[in-house]
Amino acid sequence: MSSDSPEQKNVSRPRVLSGMRPTGKLHLGNYMGALANWVKLQDDYECYFFIADWHALTTDYADTSNVLSNIKEVALDYLAAGLDPKKSVLFVQSLVPQHAELHLLLSMITSVGWLERIPSYKEQQENLADKDLSTYGFLGYPLLQSADILLYQPKFVPVGQDQASHVELTREVARRFNHFYPRRSHSFASELAEAGSEESLHVLPEPQVLLTPAPKLPGTDGRKMSKSYGNTIQLTDPEPVIRQKLKTMVTDPARVRRTDPGDPDKCPVGDLHKVFSTPEKLAEVYDGCRSAGIGCIQCKGWAADALVQILTPIQERRARYTDEDVEAIFEEGSARAQVRAEQTMVEVRSAMRLPSASLRSGGSR
Template sequence: MTDNTSNSSRPRVLSGMRPTGRLHLGNYMGALYNWVRLQHDYECYFFIADYHALTTDYADPSLLKQNIFEVALDFLSAGLDPEKCTIFVQSHVPQHAELHLLLSMITPVSWLERVPTYKDQQEQLREKDLATYGFLGYPLLQSADILAYQPDFVPVGQDQVSHVELTREVARRFNYFYSPKRVVSGEGSAVITEPDPDHLLLPEPQVLLTPSPKLPGTDGRKMSKSYGNSILLSATPTEVAYKMQSMTNGGQRPTADVPGDPDICPVGDMHRLFSSEQVLTQITTGCRTAAIRCDECKLLAANSINHHLAPIRERREELEDNPNKVWEVLYLGRIEAEKRAEQTMQAVRAVTGLSRDRSGVRLERAASSVQDAEDARNLSSFKHWWDSPAPLLSRNLRELWKRDLVPTGTPLKPDADGVWITQNNRRIFVATATQSNGNESWNFSVKPKSYEMLVLLCWGSDYRLRDFVVPQKLYLAQWVAAKKQAGKNNIEFSVKHEGGKYVLNLPGASGIDVTATEAGYQILGD
């Protein structure tokens, strides 16, 4: 089972950003500014999504590594602290690609084709060939990025909520196939199983809505490097002033003596984000009374932006003088990220048959495989079963018994619930119980029918399974009497460990020593 704990008691958050070059103010206010605040209250993992950059820019990766470095510089200069959060490069943690591949085995293609951005980006980037598996699958890679760390929250703006929903759907489907189940009541008297919400292998992350203020580019559209309308986070004061002077005023104030409305002006948006209340009051009054010219308003906005960016520029210059520090942050971040992602992958590999140990592999029950059989009886890795509802516990123990303890090649055919038929048409009932509190005893409840053999699976508090294969000749007379006494009720009986022996106690009868029947599977073929 995946351990979703860490040394931090804080809720876990994960997010990433594509390395398409130096970050601009839109990237900063849309995500990075909030990340810096989140790191103080959450256990945060922030990554540079270089795989995602290749989904659209695979034809020319010549600038990819430089862009990774530039984004890392921007992360650190904006205030992400490697002492408070984990910063790493996506491709440096191989578990991202591994989980993406495994999730692709269960994810319907139609789920990916319906993602809104799939066709939108193909339309916007017509000059690129995006009819690739990588581009189709990038939302699933996003899901793998998230689920590998089992975060409690994914911070997004309102317009990105739908992106997280695919991740939740994929996690739900994975859990349906592979997570431990619990028994619940269905319609009428039906009993059904569903993933146990307390033991989900891939918990569904929640959305953490973060402020995403309106920040236009210099032409009034969304700020984007591809539009050529962005102001870089690393821009010099002169560059900021130049960019702001070129910013549209939304078509207002054709002459300086015509009043305007800063509430519908892109320059006004910049003031609302970066200017002090005093400056904001000054330009609001001045614009509406035509007491201030647009170029003066833009210069004040540039001054406010530069005041905000001054400490960021200073930290960036220090890091540029010491690039080894940046690479060290990414190296140490990779170690921490891989440690957390590997916890998830160990559980995922185990349930998908890809674990790297020998668990689940059976050999013929020859002398050389005695140790394998003994290892199969050690159920310490299944402790979470112990308090399961009785029907689910019985099902799990019986499946383990059939898979790992019954000798390979033994012909058994399932019949009714808990009943198997041998090749000689003998009925075997497999009964299960966990150890009673305070003593070494196991209590069973079995339908009053005739069985040619009982298999009693006794799970002890030491998490070792003891399996007794009891032939009918040992208990026939006592069983007939117990059936008569029980009537239409179940037969209640027990196995107790007393005096160094395991004793089967049926109602109204002397105890039957079944010690010698432990693991006595040779009689199944008789």
């Protein structure tokens, strides 16, 4: 391991872990809901951020032709947003096989009822009615998330409020595992107890939710920005595309004519200004809209100005990386992640009284 690895630099910092599914290029909603917060966390936490390619198969298993290209796009977006391989471990889920092993072992002790009660289970079945989601993989994807988390024994999982239930499932699974399989190394447990960390006596410590701010970010049709709605502004959209998308964006329905006053609090474009515009520009928006002093076209132009200012440095960073750079960064990060994951699996196998590494490799004990 190199002397400047994130694990060594951040050894005394709380560990966090999070990831995203590679379903295509990321958009502003992904950036504001997760990436921007991850970038900030890098200076205060030991960070593991991954691309959850196996999770993409839970709903798109019938066509995997775009998985590799999507991994590349998301990897580029991670780096473009400001995730730094010198500060964080950046990796691809499927390159760390311990994720699958821990998922299998946890599936032996996890109640089906726990999985069925996850709010997104029925919601996604309804929203994706055109797909057959009556699969074991789709039912078990929250448990795969739990394995992803517990494999790195993080202190915190940075999520929005809508993902908190998944972390709670992870805590329940960890609690059940630790009840069945206490740590077998008494000397190691004693050292941890002396250090004052009672929870560290467990093989799989229960992670805490680290709620991250997720501002309201509408898509061009006024609904939540989402790839499935086709209403996104991508991190890679050039300025002319951004301006064209905003020109067609829905506004306050009360402004039928140019002379009608409006209310930015009832307008999706107003919501964009609240997130991206300066306080001074936001004040102009409120004053101009409510007095009908400005029209919607001008207001949308101001919003586009703000988005371009945010996205330009992201796109400039993206252009600095070659395909070879990205591949090398994520291969190295995946190797680092595998080392840390195996540390957990050694403890898990020992606690469950499964074969040791020497037996697994065919050697003698």
